[in-house]
Every structure is written in C-alpha cells, then in structure tokens.
Amino acid sequence: MxxxxxxxxxxxxxxxxxxxxxxxxxxxxxxxxxxxxxxxxxxxxxxxxxxxxxxxxxxxxxxxxxxxxxxxxxxxxxxxxxAAPEPPALDGRAWRDYLTDWTRANRDFLLGRPWLLALGQHTPPAGPRALRWLDRALAALAGTGLGHGERINIATTLTGYATRQASLAHALNVAAAGEPIAGLTEYADILGEVLDPDGYPALTEAVHANAFGVAEEWIDDADFTFGLDLLLDGIQALIDRRREH
Known part of the structure; x- marks a missing residue:
C-alpha cells in the first residue's frame, strides 16, 4: 500500500x-x-x-x-x-505456553483500563502496538504447520475470548443500581433465589451442584484457564489434523 x-x-x-x-x-x-x-x-x-x-x-x-x-x-x-502494553516476549517458548500467557495478558490489561472495553473495537488493528500483539501470536504458531489465515483466525479468537472474559469480570464488579454482585458465590446465591426449576432445570441443577465455584472475586483464574484450555485443545487438534495430511 x-x-x-x-x-x-x-x-x-x-x-x-x-x-x-x-x-x-x-x-x-x-x-x-x-x-x-x-x-x-x-x-x-x-x-x-x-x-x-x-x-x-x-x-x-x-x-x-x-x-x-x-x-x-x-x-x-x-x-x-x-494504551495497550507491549505483548509478552516470545523467548522461544512453545506455542501453547506462549498463547496462554498472551491471552491472559490481553485480559489483564483490559481489566486494568476498563474504558478500553467501553471503547470497543473501532477498526481492525492497524497501530504499531496492536500489530505487535498480532505479530507475536502469529510467530508463536509459526512452527505448527498452520496456514497464515488459520493463525490469524486463532489470534482473533483468543483476543475475543480475552475481551469477553474481561468484559464479564468488569460488568459484574460494577455496581448495578448501586449494589455490586461481589463474586461467584453471591451470583450463585442470587440465581438460586430467582430460578424456577421447571423453567430452568439444567441451570438450577448446576447452581445446586456449586458449578459456579466459590470465588470471592470475579477474576477467577481457574475458570479463565478452563475456557482457555478448551480453545487451546481445539488449536492442538487442528495442528494434529494438518500434520496427518
């Protein structure tokens, strides 16, 4: 251009x-x-x-x-x-280890500056800092056998996951009508009070089974890691399929 x-x-x-x-x-x-x-x-x-x-x-x-x-x-x-920090250094790490750190760092800087969540995504990344984040994610996947388009889609998906997790944590920590929901424990208690077991049978069962965890704050790294591992497992499966052909 x-x-x-x-x-x-x-x-x-x-x-x-x-x-x-x-x-x-x-x-x-x-x-x-x-x-x-x-x-x-x-x-x-x-x-x-x-x-x-x-x-x-x-x-x-x-x-x-x-x-x-x-x-x-x-x-x-x-x-x-x-407003974005520099991305984590690649330092020769394996793709999964690096992208775990990369996605968590993405979530954390959004939580540190929640006005970025309100700003939203005006355009595809075109500035020097945003493109460094994209570049490092692509570099981490360089030895996987995945195509350039697949690697870009992976970076986009992980960015979306980090943004969604940051948005959820921020929204649930902000006062709603002056009364913040303090954490997962309180959220589960509220659901237990309002859910009709006939209309929401599966969700009611999950609440009673304590499926929402017991975190006192909304930044629950175990839940974040669980979801991230699902995405990374899918990436690994894609890599394995490409290597079989």
Whole structure:
C-alpha cells in the first residue's frame, strides 16, 4: 500500500504523514496528545475524553487540536493502540505456553483500563502496538504447520475470548443500581433465589451442584484457564489434523 492511500489516523500513528506543513513548527505531536487523552480516560473514564478536555490538558485551543488529529474518532483509535502494553516476549517458548500467557495478558490489561472495553473495537488493528500483539501470536504458531489465515483466525479468537472474559469480570464488579454482585458465590446465591426449576432445570441443577465455584472475586483464574484450555485443545487438534495430511 502506498503512503498516500493510508487512512490519516494510521499514517499519524506510524509517523508516515506525507502532507507538508507550513507555518511555525508544531509544538505538539500525536503521541503527546494521545498520552493526555489516556490520562483523562484513566482519571475520568471515556466520557471525560472530549476534544475540549484534551486541548485543556495539553494547554492549547480546541480548534488547534485538529491540526494533529482529525476527529475524536481518530483520537479514540489512536488511544486504543497506545494504551495497550507491549505483548509478552516470545523467548522461544512453545506455542501453547506462549498463547496462554498472551491471552491472559490481553485480559489483564483490559481489566486494568476498563474504558478500553467501553471503547470497543473501532477498526481492525492497524497501530504499531496492536500489530505487535498480532505479530507475536502469529510467530508463536509459526512452527505448527498452520496456514497464515488459520493463525490469524486463532489470534482473533483468543483476543475475543480475552475481551469477553474481561468484559464479564468488569460488568459484574460494577455496581448495578448501586449494589455490586461481589463474586461467584453471591451470583450463585442470587440465581438460586430467582430460578424456577421447571423453567430452568439444567441451570438450577448446576447452581445446586456449586458449578459456579466459590470465588470471592470475579477474576477467577481457574475458570479463565478452563475456557482457555478448551480453545487451546481445539488449536492442538487442528495442528494434529494438518500434520496427518
């Protein structure tokens, strides 16, 4: 792809803008603006991020901000990329060991900055940080015999699992009408009170069998690992099938 065809926000994230700038040398750059927006989101949540609030944070007029970022949507895309940490180091690890760490780290940084969950996925990953996460997952699977498309689908699936788990943990830890559900134990108690055994026979039986566990908090690593192992077992089965042909 030529540089001239890059979407403006992608060009800015990669430092690949081609339009010449006239006038005084810019006093800011996209990175400093994005850092300011992330500080606001960490402090006030995503609702606090407005072009005017970011402009105040960096000490400039709101309209001047558009010289560096074309719109709030572009700013949010850049924030989502910059707010992610570096992915775990591969360090020659086997694919399963690495992707276990990779998926858990993905979940954990989303839980650490829940406004990223509210932000959602604006576009496919195109920033330098997000693409490093994708690159490392593909590299971990490089010796498995899987095709490039299969490896990308695996990375996408594991990302979706991490996001879903982070979203569930966050949602259930947030106050609902001022009363948070503290953990799996309390959740199971609530289900036991409301479920009709005739209408929900299988779920009622699961609750009575303590199938939801006894975690005092919503971040239950055993449950997370159980689901992740199901996905990784499926990947292993796919690898085995490819090797048989």
């Amino acid at each position: 030529s540089e001239r065809r890059l979407p403006p926000v992608v060009a800015r994230m990669w430092g690949r803008e081609t339009s010449p700038r006239h006038g005084p040398r810019p006093s800011l750059d996209l990175a400093r603006i994005v850092d300011a927006a992330i500080r606001i989101a960490d402090r006030d949540g995503l609702d606090g991020v407005r072009m005017s609030s970011v402009a105040r944070e960096v000490g400039m007029a709101t309209m001047s901000l558009y010289r560096y970022v074309g719109s709030k949507d572009e700013l949010l895309i850049a924030m989502a990329d910059a």
